[in-house]
Amino acid sequence: MGKTLVIGAGGVSSAAVHKMAMNSDIFTEITLASRRKFKCDDIAAAVKSRTGVDIRTAQVDAMDVAAVVALIRETGAELLVNLALPYQDLKLMDACLEAGINYLDTANYEPEDEAKFEYHWQWAYQDRFKAAGLTAILGSGFDPGVTSVFATWLRKHKLATIRQIDVLDANGGDNGQAFATNFNPEINLREVLAEVRHWENGAWHPSPAMTHKVEYDFPGVGPKNMYLMYHEELESMSTHFPEIERARFWMTFGDAYIMHAKVLQNVGMTGIAPVMHDGHEIIPIKFLTTLLPDPSDLGALTKGKACIGDIATGQAKDGSGEKTYYIYNICDHEECYAEVGSQAVSYTTGVPAMIGAAQVLKGNWSKPGVWNMEQLDPDDFMDMLNTQGLPWQVHELDGPVEF
Ligand code: NDP
Structure with missing residues (x-):
């Protein structure tokens, strides 16, 4: 159904990418990119041995908008799933706008030098995503999500x-x-x-x-x-x-x-x-x-x-x-x-990230703009929670x- 670029190769990403591979009818092509490529390769090897599915891997610094845009264009991805850290949210939203693809994350933006948990930085992208006809889904983990x-x-x-x-x-x-x-x-x-x-x-x-x-x-x-x-x-x-x-x-x-x-x-x-x-x-x-x-x-x-x-x-x-x-x-x-x-904390975050991404790729959550999870129709997401673990x-x- 769609090509996906996942950024970040930590605990949450590993669980999410496994579940994407287990739903290869929706996630037809997956690229996993992170700061250190060997972490992506380790996850790709684990996914291959558990599911038989091949994952492409790449090195990228999520703070480098031009590099992320180039990677999006090279992969042909239509959705970027941000499973790196909250510090990277705005740069990755910028890259999605520039490359013209949809965005999803699991945690709200935090400036590195201020422990503030506020949505206003990301909500300020509303008009730009709307005007571009693109969708950004914020906080598709378990809590938030x-x-x-x-x-x-x-x-x-x-x-x-x-x-x-x-x-x-x-x-x-x-x-x-x-x-x-x-x-x-x-x-x-x-x-x-x-x-x-x-x-x-x-x-x-x-x-x-x-x-x-x-x-x-x-x-x-x-x-x-x-x-x-x-x-x-x-x-x-x-x-x-x-x-x-x-x-x-x-x-x-x-x-x-x-x-x-x-x-x-x-x-x-x-x-x-x-x-x-x-x-x-x-x-x-x-x-x-x-x-x-x-x-x-x-x-x-x-x-x-x-x-x-x-x-x-x-x-x-x-x-x-x-x-x-x-x-x-x-x-x-x-x-x-x-x-x-x-473990369950990575799993309970990674599975909803996959399900939220599936909602975008299936066209259920394709309204242009920046949305929190409670603004979107819950029914198919809730059905997938029951079938996806x-x-x-x-x-x-x-x-x-x-x-
Ligand atoms: P990890 O630290 O395990 O993984 C983060 C990954 O992002 C690492 O692979 C790291 O690379 C990579 N990364 C960091 N900076 C960059 C960068 N500049 N460019 C490219 N890649 C980068 O974190 P978790 O997997 O535990 O958490 C991932 C996200 O999930 C976090 O944002 C966290 O807040 C969120 N979360 C959400 C929950 C929810 O329920 N909503 C619950 C739990 C977590 P490297 O390996 O090189 O360090």
Whole structure:
């Protein structure tokens, strides 16, 4: 159905490219390009041995717009899937506009020297994508991504309005490491240590990172402590579903993770500003990332399950009053590893990236402009979650959340 260029060859990319190869009727030709070509070649070899499909590989610096445009033209790709880092989003959107192809990513743009998670930089491309007749899909991972599609599906089929929504991300996986992050350590720590904000009654309410803790009994995972956090879908959902009175995001962390993160922050190891060390300028969080385990190596070590979903309350579509639904997926780390050689965090991001890309190639999400996931029709995406390894369940709860 279409030629695809994937940029970035880390944990998420490996899972996404495996799943694209498993859907070769949609992804007829795949090129994988990244900063270091050997990482692309390693993924291509794994895909070939698991699926028999050949992937083309290339070296490219995503910050070099001219080089990306040349690669797009050489491959004839009609869609660029950005699975590199959030720092590259704007350059890759520029390259897509110049080469005249569609764009999709899984995380919103962040300036490297500011840990700010805001959509305005990417939303500012709306008129240019519209005028060019091209589509840009923002945040097609699990959170953001599936969590917005879940909310949209509830709003299409169950709830006329959403009064309040809580996104709950539980990872019950154990990788046996003293301290490791499940996706890129630099991006993960910037996000986890950022000031918390939640949306309530038309305003953002700030609080310090990792302070507001609640125990919740997650389906498939069991009881875990979850912490209030800021996450980018809070901005897009509260913008696109303006009736939302309260939107919050929660993520589980074990005590050991919290202790390590706080110590590293307290001693300055998570700093993003350059410091002089031994006559050389270094950025502490980049040095720390070099020391920490590579999340794409954790697949074979991780056991347990993850459960991510939304609890939403609003007026029922059928006029039966206020209802609360919990919609979620449970994903098993070892099953993901057996299927594509990745742990569940890479899998739960890579599979929705593939499904979002499939929506563009199938023509379901081809409206010109820049779109967040909750602005698009959820039905085929939700069907593909069920058939592509991330089956979901929806249950009515007795009433709104009490935490
Ligand atoms: P990794 O660090 O494992 O992979 C990133 C890849 O991008 C690496 O291969 C890296 O190259 C490559 N890269 C970095 N800079 C450049 C550049 N300038 N040019 C070309 N390639 C570059 O990250 P993950 O796979 O863990 O995460 C990928 C993305 O997914 C991130 O944006 C992350 O925020 C997002 N994510 C989204 C989630 C969601 O649910 N929405 C959840 C988890 C992650 P090299 O190998 O040379 O370092």
